Amino acid sequence: MPKFRYKVIDEAGNIIEQEGNYPSEDVLLAELSKGGYYLVRIEKLEKEEKEKKAEDRKGFNLTFPFGGSVSDRDISIFCRQLGTMVNAGLSLVDALSIIADQTPNKRLASASKDIAAKISEGMGVSDAMQKHPNVFPEFVINLVKVGEETGNLDVSLIKAADYYEKIAMIKSKIKSASFYPTFVVVVATAIVSGILYFLVPTFAQIYSSLGGELPLPTQILISASNTLRNSLPAVIISIAIFSLVFRYFYRNNYSFRKGVHKLSLRIPKMNDLVVKSTMAKLARTMATLFSAGVALERAFEIAGQVTGNLIIKEAVEQAKKGVIEGEPMYRALDKTGLFPKLVIAMIKVGEDTGRLDDMLETIARFYEDEFDKAVDGMIKLIEPMLIVFIGGVVGLILIALYMPIFKMGELIKT
Known part of the structure; x- marks a missing residue:
């Protein structure tokens, strides 16, 4: 049974943070609602532990056994190209297809093609990027998600490009x-x-x-x-x-x-x-x-x-x-x-x-x-x-x- 950690505020205004096993997140939310609690945060611990183990294995490196690695400079170029084309009025599918044909990094090109295909099927950009965690860092995914929600996707992508240029310079x-x-x-x-x-x-x-x-x-x-x-x-x-x-x-x-x-x-x-x-x-x-x-x-x-x-x-x-x-x-x-x-x-x-x-x-x-x-x-x-x-x-x-x-x-x- 999945284990959840949650933080709530009771009717008296006290902050309570606990852990427990529940069949699903919906069941937990229903019980908290019945008890009159105001939910502040909820997280699934099993997923968190898997992410920590995966991070431990990666050792903070964007490296891959096949197809080369995706560097900070690669991500910067990708975000700047995509942001510029979106700002110019090009559709996301067309922009990603162009990037996939032009980028020399095979791993990034393959991911771009897959994201373009998923977007054409109705999936959001950030959701499609999440399918490639070894290519797109969480930083980029979160900025893209905010850009989708606010309608400023091009601005978020340019911010990501500027950021990765600075990080690449430091490294x-x-x-x-x-x-x-x-x-x-x-x-x-x-x-x-x-x-x-x-x-x-x-x-x-x-x-x-x-x-x-x-x-x-x-x-x-x-x-x-x-x-x-x-x-x-x-x-x-x-x-x-x-x-x-x-x-x-x-x-x-x-x-x-x-x-x-x-x-x-x-x-x-x-x-x-x-x-x-x-x-x-x-x-x-x-x-x-x-x-x-x-x-x-x-x-x-x-x-x-x-x-x-x-x-x-x-x-x-x-x-x-x-x-x-x-x-x-x-x-x-x-x-x-x-x-x-x-x-x-x-x-x-x-x-x-x-x-x-x-x-x-x-x-x-x-x-x-x-x-x-x-x-x-x-x-x-x-x-x-x-x-x-x-x-x-x-x-x-x-x-x-x-x-x-x-x-x-x-x-x-x-």
Whole structure:
């Protein structure tokens, strides 16, 4: 029997939140109506649990086993094209058919064709999009639904396009910030490994033929080379196994992924990037949803999902409960202890003046600029540090290799 969670207000004005098993939602509604309760919210827990498990498996990625992935930029282009054609007076079926023929993404093209077919059969756009949860995020579906209800579908689609352009820019910045140091470290590791595997053994043979005792740095270097040559398959297998195990647990274990996200908030410099990028995404998401007229509770749910960090997501869910119970948004967020004081203060001003969506837009722009500056600063800091580190490692190897040459007379036995 399905399990439901519901929140009601009794005749005395008391708020009651309970869970229970009922044959159907209609039966539950009938019983609440007989009891004189005013329904605030009702949700089916079995469906919620399935959605959480599906989200846990996805690991917050729009990836697919076949047909490629649907990126934020793909969604942005789709929404902008559809919104522009609808605004120009083209029918939804014709617009979606054109997009399906033009888009290079096979998964998105296939979904567009299917949506066009369902609309021609009488189904709504948002309902048709819901049939493709792996292609269209809930954010887009909710904006489209609001656009259908208000008669401003083109406006909602353009809002979605602008939003995903901003999100794609943030993610692109994150990738660019991580690409350079990762590339340098990989290349440096390959060079050092090549020296240890191919060059050092040649010097070791020369020195062994001369006899004598080698300097300690040279002995350590030759030992490291021998270890690498003798254990190279084991090292490669160990690295591959570690990577696969880490990836498996990160994708499938909620607690493990939460631990990784918690660690990212504690590492110096990295936590600054995580917080600023998350605040930018969170504020832009809520600003877009509020301005489009999406319900407060739903806006909080979607905003929590796009953060990409489980610690902050749980904080958003905690704040959502406080807001539903009547707390001001700024106070509910402040209680979590994770949101910067600047965000809390600006949200308070937005609530007091009745311009919360405008204030959230301001927060989003501020943190997007701050994130750009933080990324540029991080790259400028990492670049000289990596050069010094790699130069130092290579320099020590060369010194250890050539030290015996400086003592060649002592090594050659008469």
